[in-house]
Amino acid sequence: MINAGTIKLKDDEFAELADIIYKHSGITFSATKKYLLENRLSRRIQELNFNSFKDYIYYLKYDVKKMQEMITLLNLVTINETYFLRERPQMDYLVNKVIPEMISKGKRNIKIWSAACSTGEEPYSIAILLKESGILSKARVDIFASDINTEVLETAQKGEYRTVSFRGVPPTIINKYFEKDGFIYKLSPEIKNMVTFYKANLIDRMASSRVGMADAIFCRNVLIYFDIPAKQKVIDMFYKTLAKDGFLFLGHSETLNKITDSFKMHNFGGGIVYIKE
Numbered sequence: 644m645i646n647a648g649t650i651k652l653k654d655d656e657f658a659e660l661a662d663i664i665y666k667h668s669g670i671t672f673s674a675t676k677k678y679l680l681e682n683r684l685s686r687r688i689q690e691l692n693f694n695s696f697k698d699y700i701y702y703l704k705y706d707v708k709k710m711q712e713m714i715t716l717l718n719l720v721t722i723n724e725t726y727f728l729r730e731r732p733q734m735d736y737l738v739n740k741v742i743p744e745m746i747s748k749g750k751r752n753i754k755i756w757s758a759a760c761s762t763g764e765e766p767y768s769i770a771i772l773l774k775e776s777g778i779l780s781k782a783r784v785d786i787f788a789s790d791i792n793t794e795v796l797e798t799a800q801k802g803e804y805r806t807v808s809f810r811g812v813p814p815t816i817i818n819k820y821f822e823k824d825g826f827i828y829k830l831s832p833e834i835k836n837m838v839t840f841y842k843a844n845l846i847d848r849m850a851s852s853r854v855g856m857a858d859a860i861f862c863r864n865v866l867i868y869f870d871i872p873a874k875q876k877v878i879d880m881f882y883k884t885l886a887k888d889g890f891l892f893l894g895h896s897e898t899l900n901k902i903t904d905s906f907k908m909h910n911f912g913g914g915i916v917y918i919k920e
């Protein structure tokens with residue numbers, strides 16, 4: 644039976660749970676975020692008919708279903724906030740400057756990876772801007788998009804959105820690429836077909852195996868949840884995945900400062916981009 648209410652998370656239980664989450668995802672929960680785990684996991688614990696976090700931690704560690712539960716746990720604790728054309732100057736720079744320059748140097752196959760894509764607004768925004776630019780007649784651009792959270796990936800693959808995903812998106816773009824059905828906006832198949840989604844954990848060094856070599860990686864608004872060793876692991880994997888002169892776009896509040904000095908930093912006017920030398 645499911646009871647209402649929050650189950651108390653004791654300090655030692657919090658430390659153990661935070662450690663499990665960190666080891667499986669790189670996400671760090673400081674003590675000030677204890678309430679967040681309490682709020683997000685209490686219902687799940689009640690669904691499983693447990694009374695305490697202690698029982699839940701035991702289940703996560705020893706039950707035959709522990710691997711399945713880890714997926715559910717990470718689905719519940721990740722922060723998936725995103726929207727179309729977020730931090731748009733980076734996307735415009737990619738589409739109007741980076742890719743045309745690659746094409747002018749003779750490149751005809753370009754790969755882009757949105758490495759923590761949440762519900763898909765980021766890779767689909769890039770796809771829409773590419774379509775708008777007319778550049779797709781000059782080169783083939785493959786867009787890969789991954790996330791650790793299986794639920795957001797299902798939403799991304801459906802390509803159905805609500806108004807909250809469209810903060811500041813020009814109505815001309817919405818009308819051109821979405822079909823309105825009640826409160827739902829359905830993305831046109833021509834854009835949906837431009838993006839390949841798959842599940843990947845950024846702290847797994849195989850996360851990029853589906854992509855192979857990438858010419859540009861977007862990893863925005865996720866490293867803020869990682870500590871320095873986890874960031875270094877992810878950035879090292881990106882470095883190996885990027886082609887020479889490849890581009891790495893991070894979120895506005897994220898930086899490679901204290902992480903690595905193997906990228907060249909370039910200020911393009913609308914923000915920073917890191918280039919593999």
Ligand SMILES: C[S@@+](CC[C@H](N)C(=O)[O-])C[C@H]1O[C@@H](n2cnc3c(N)ncnc32)[C@H](O)[C@@H]1O
Nearest residue numbers: 668721724725759761791792844845863864865
């Ligand atoms: C705040 S969203 C950012 C979405 C998008 N990049 C943007 O900037 O709008 C962060 C995403 O990172 C994902 N994430 C967190 N840890 C991850 C990990 N270890 N591997 C892959 N994705 C992860 C979350 O599931 C979430 O969807």
